Amino acid sequence: MNLDWIKVRSVLTPDRTALVDPLKKIECTYKDLNVRAENLAHYLRQQGVVKGDRVALYAPNDLSYFDVLLACIKLGAIFIPLNWRLKPIEIKRVLENAEPKLILHASQISERLSFVEASLLSLDVDSKKYNDICDSSTHVEFQSESLELDTPVMLIYTTGTTGDPKGAIITHNGMVNNSMNTIMSWNITHDDVTIASAPMFHIAGLSGIIIPLLLIGGKVIINRFFDGVHTNELIKQYKPTMLFMVPTMYYGLISAENFSKSNLKSVHTFVAGGSPPLKGVVNYFVKEKIPLINSYGLTEAGPNNFKLTSETALQQPFSIGYPSFFVEAKIVDENNEEVEQGQIGELLLAGQHTFKGYWNKDEETQKAFLGAYVRTGDLAKRDENGLYYIVDRKKEMIITGGENVFPSEVEEVLNANPYVKNSVVVGYEHPRYGQSVGAALIYDGDSSNIAELEQHAYANLAGYKTPKQYLFLETFPVNSVGKIDKREISRLLNELSVIKINL
Template identity: 40%
Template sequence: MMRELDWINSRARLFPHDEAIVDAELNDSWSFQQLNERAILIATFFREKGVKKGDRVALLSPNHISYFDFLFACIKIGAIFVPLNWRLSKDEMDYVLSDANPKIIGIHQYFNKKFSWIEEDYYVLNIEDNHYVNDLINISQAFIPEESLNESDPLAMIYTGGTTGKPKGAVLSHRSILWNALNTIVSWNLTDEEATITTLPMFHTGGLNALIVPVLLAGGKVIVTDDFEPKKAVEDLIKHKCTIVLFVPTMYHMIIKTDAFRTSNFPHMKVFLSGGAPCPLNIYDAFEQKGLLFKEGYGLTEAGPNNFYIDPEEAKHKRGSVGKPMVFNDIKIINDNGQEVDINEVGELCLRGNHSFEFYWNKEEETKKTKIDGWLHTGDLARKDKDGFVYIVGRKKEMIISGGENIYPLEIEHWLSSLEGINEVAVVGIPHDKWGEAVAAFVSFNKGKQFNEQELQEYCSRKLSSYKIPKKFFVIDELPKTHVGKIDKKSLVQQYSNTFA
């Protein structure tokens, strides 16, 4: 067995009393030794319930200590951790659970009512509070870890949207997660003095893998909070002496408008990170005016999500750039023929490194289309300047990113098209100061039919998660077409780009 894969056990052995996790709401805290002991309890419980290497165990919870319990328990027994997106609709959640087929699902009491139907088909572990592990099992003998564990074995499966709206389970191996963390530590110069707060949902790779795992592996401290409120986020950063933090642009948009931000000097913060979507330049301005270091990053569930490094001082002069590839990964930008593009020419961004995902669960053909000759084809468009700095300029596909959430128009279009009386529909992302992009739907009706905006929103709410429901519906007689007869979405975006200004 590769015992070095159980790095939380090693941390507990070397630095047992160092503080690792803090619950910002309840002020509970756990050392590395206590974190490891909790993981052993959960791992033993999983085994008693028949969980074996390769089996999936899922978690449906707001940000909570249970994410660490489940992840580190899976490291010990070779199970696959599946964090569930609690924003999914019932149909979407049912699809994910059917696809993953978990042996056990941990459900936090916060979601007991909303997802009560899950208990009918799956074994559910109810999570009442931070101390739920104490009621599970008494260990009478030493825990024996999985003996046949290899670095290429799956460790986590994080679901990401598909081009048709069906989520895909991106399988991350021990190697994927460990190398992302090592690459981040080395490239970003993280140390055991780091402290970060996580308000991004931990079912996202940005919440779980961008900073949490790297900071803990380096010996730092993670402060957990289950909700985002801009004023409180600022207060928590100061209270817990945070040194590094990741928010999405929507969060920064709200933070910089608070009095707490304007009056705070953040004495311990080394750098603020932005990810999940391109960041408006006015946010750069707000931080530069206060003399605070700020930079952007780029990643995706299938890779990292950390792929680039930029010195915060350089970020002032290379605004909008995500920087250069980190120490242990490579990139290339290619045209439609697969050839690398010239300086400042736009092409598809491809990534390569040990941090890349292994495959899509139950989707062999999708995997083959995404991973080609060792390169991960991101579907995102980028350019590289003469100094080697990379800029993300758009998306090859029509994906919308709103408030850090990936939204695929085709799913919304299909659902709206199923409403009798709708003739044509097109869904696009319109620039929005707060959300980055807002979902907008353009519809035309059949003769004799008419729906108002409230009726259309209510219809969408029957099927779609709240963040996918269009913020605005435009009723027009006929949708514009290209010369080949396709709906011209580009012209719609150009024509209505100032809608939310």
């Protein structure tokens, strides 16, 4: 089967602009993009890459993501976008599992690959050699491999809560079905334009909106590194019609010194995903009557599983909406029985868009499924109107003295206090109760006198749910994918607890 969709798109709309890389001052039509991929496919084949081989890319957001992905599709190879925020030892673990044939890399960050065997480091994507290889002025047509729909197209690595890297196998079928679901749910057309700010080593950054938009013939502006001021300038210059960013990016955008609501007038669809909504961001969008759609997904089930209308996004700004086209969702209890409306359980997802399993990890793959359903590990509930809400991560639920505490419930109460700008609630070790409830706060009040805050918590929560320890921070620590690092917050609370006991 011919799954080389960029070649088809290059025939249908050869002269439409596909990608703009402002930093490198490169603008590609769909014809250019196909030629670059075919040129690179010839090079990779000359280096010995064949169908089924893995080809890794270690780079920030860059035109090379599309060159390498599309070249791999032509070859039948498997694309691995590596997380450049990982520490060398973490990258090493990923590479030991994936065993790529070649690693392409950006010169700016290549020193982090010093431990990698030199023969694997095939090509610097910032080099003249790379530009010459991909140069669309020279072209020899490439005969693409015939592939089945269940052939792997990408390995996206996720560490989850264990720290052990797992390569989620994304098939052509999964990638295309996620894209079709997204196009229909968000009404994407070939006239749409987006700015790619979310890191493209992440499933949300690459498949959340970029691949769907390219499939339908739209335009993507590449934002190499996110910065609120710079992104505001890109928005003013390129006038995107759709934006997908993680909540912390939206916060950086609207709090930047050059932000103005008028900057956003070209955008008809705002989508947030990759982490839970932020209080300050939600409050701004609701106040300005701008719908902000919460996208829900995970590496194993694609970034977009639910759909939400603009009207509902304003009325229920913390909902993820209704299951999208061709997505089946259900919520189950600890016995894998479906719960009743309003009850909390684990969210399961099924459909043609889900992943195939973990690379070389059969036992982990079996744990990830319940029949045809992917276990998300997220606790959710469904209201009387059929709207879904994410309550918590199943593994982040705090069990204190035998009682279950959902961190999101405590965070909601704390965030209602006018001095709390944001909160993160986690469990920390307790010698008697196993775990106690702790809270990290970004706090505008006097942290030496929190009696009012404690009274507020006790007035709105059962005693066992109230934080027994507070950690005051200027910013929350983040992990390698830019999400709040709850394990680090828990570690800091554990240290604080030990100090108090010693005193």
